[in-house]
Amino acid sequence: MTTHPGGTDPMPALPEPLTTRLEALLCDADGNLFPSEEPAFVASAEVTNRFLAELGSEQRFTAEQLRLATTGMNFRTTSRRLAAEAGHPDADVEPWVAEEKRAVTAHLGATLTPHPQTSDALTSLAAHLRLAAVSSSALIRLAACFTATGLDELIPPAVRFSAEDSLPVPTSKPDPAVYLHACDRLGIAPETGLAVEDSVPGALSAVRAGCPTVGNLLFVPEAERAERAAALTDAGVLVVVESWQQLADLLLPVLTRRATGELLPIGGAQ
Numbered sequence: 582m583t584t585h586p587g588g589t590d591p592m593p594a595l596p597e598p599l600t601t602r603l604e605a606l607l608c609d610a611d612g613n614l615f616p617s618e619e620p621a622f623v624a625s626a627e628v629t630n631r632f633l634a635e636l637g638s639e640q641r642f643t644a645e646q647l648r649l650a651t652t653g654m655n656f657r658t659t660s661r662r663l664a665a666e667a668g669h670p671d672a673d674v675e676p677w678v679a680e681e682k683r684a685v686t687a688h689l690g691a692t693l694t695p696h697p698q699t700s701d702a703l704t705s706l707a708a709h710l711r712l713a714a715v716s717s718s719a720l721i722r723l724a725a726c727f728t729a730t731g732l733d734e735l736i737p738p739a740v741r742f743s744a745e746d747s748l749p750v751p752t753s754k755p756d757p758a759v760y761l762h763a764c765d766r767l768g769i770a771p772e773t774g775l776a777v778e779d780s781v782p783g784a785l786s787a788v789r790a791g792c793p794t795v796g797n798l799l800f801v802p803e804a805e806r807a808e809r810a811a812a813l814t815d816a817g818v819l820v821v822v823e824s825w826q827q828l829a830d831l832l833l834p835v836l837t838r839r840a841t842g843e844l845l846p847i848g849g850a851q
Contacts, residue, residue, distance in 0.1 A: 593820035593831065599793055600835040604773040606706055607763060607792060608736065610716040610723055612652070613779040614703075615696060615730045616800040617689055621722075622648040624688035625656065628681040632660060632674075638667040652780050655717040655745050656681040658753040682719050690725035695732075699799070702825035703735050709836035713740040715763045715776065717753045717783075720746045742766065755782040760790035777828065781812045788817035795828060796821035 612618040622644040630641050640663070642650070651659045657678045664672040703712060714736050716723055720743045727733050727741075744752050744759035752758050764771045776787035776794040779801055787794040796813030798806050798821060810821045822828045 593822055593827075595793075595795075595820060595831055597835055599775075599819075600832055601839055602773055603710060603775050603793075603832075603836075604769045605711040605713060605767055605775070607713050607715045607760065607774045607776040607787070608703075609776070609778045609780070609783045610714045610726065610741075611718055612800050613777060613783075613797055614699065614714065614732060614736075615693055615726055617693060617726050618648055618652065618800070619644070620688055620692045621685045624684040625681055628656075628677065628684050629659070629663070632677045633663060633667065636664060636667040636669050636672060638663070640667070652782070654782060655719075655751075655753045656685075657745065657751055682722060686719075686722045686725045689722065690729050693726055693729035695730050699825045700731060700735070702829040703732070705829050705833060706825075706836075707735055709833070709840060710775075711740070711767065711769075712736050713742065713763055713767060713774075715742050715759055715787075717744045717759070719743055740767070753782075754780075755785035755789065757786050757790035760787050760792055764790070764792070775832075777825075778813070778818070779809075781809075781816050784813050784816040784818050794818045797825070797828065798822070799824045 608614055611621065626642050626644040626647045629647060633640050657674060660674040660677055664670060664674060706712070712735055714723060720741060723741050723743065724738065727736060742759055742763040744754060744756070748758055748762055760771065760776065764774055767774070771791035772793065774792050776792040777797050778784040778787055778794060779797050784794050784796060794817065796810065796818040798809060801809050813821055820831070822831070
């Protein structure tokens with residue numbers, strides 16, 4: 582049994598037949614590729630509270646309260662729910678969706694920075710798997726985040742898929758539509774795309790689409806990690822890792838053997 586470096590806890594493991602047939606790595610973005618959720622909710626809470634005031638609601642959120650209440654959902658879904666709870670189910674949320682998008686995008690572009698360990702691990706994995714982003718966030722927000730964190734070359738705009746902008750009808754995770762759309766556009770079967778998610782709604786979206794899924798705790802606050810790991814496992818993830826490097830350590834031995842001809846994909850020609 583392998584253990585975490587410097588520790589005694591067993592390392593997670595993925596079935597080798599699964600790893601052998603993988604074609605793509607489908608990466609959730611916010612809170613997974615970069616620590617965007619906390620700063621995003623600072624900007625989002627300000628817009629959300631102005632929206633609630635316009636509705637005549639006395640409810641207000643701090644950034645942390647909003648994060649805990651809505652992680653994994655986009656602002657359109659959140660604002661519709663809040664409007665219904667305030668007794669205005671027919672409220673026009675679209676101007677507020679646009680305003681929240683503007684405010685959050687500007688804030689993230691100004692606050693996020695590169696995370697070298699993530700970039701290095703993704704670069705290693707990109708030698709063997711196609712990388713794509715599968716997110717509930719708007720494409721303009723993703724663009725600001727990818728540029729600020731230096732990930733534009735690894736996951737360029739053509740392989741970023743947004744439940745907000747890429748689908749005929751905007752939706753949000755845990756609906757599997759964005760994962761099914763991403764697999765269709767990439768030309769892969771869902772079972773050959775390994776999804777990596779930090780949130781339960783995201784994990785449910787990927788699992789329901791038929792994608793094998795890994796939970797990633799890298800940017801999850803320390804105090805929430807044990808509970809999040811258990812919830813991700815209940816949602817159907819195969820393993821939970823603590824970083825992109827740990828995921829690379831799980832995948833690369835098999836992917837490297839496959840690349841050198843030591844292994845063939847399941848059903849591959851001899």
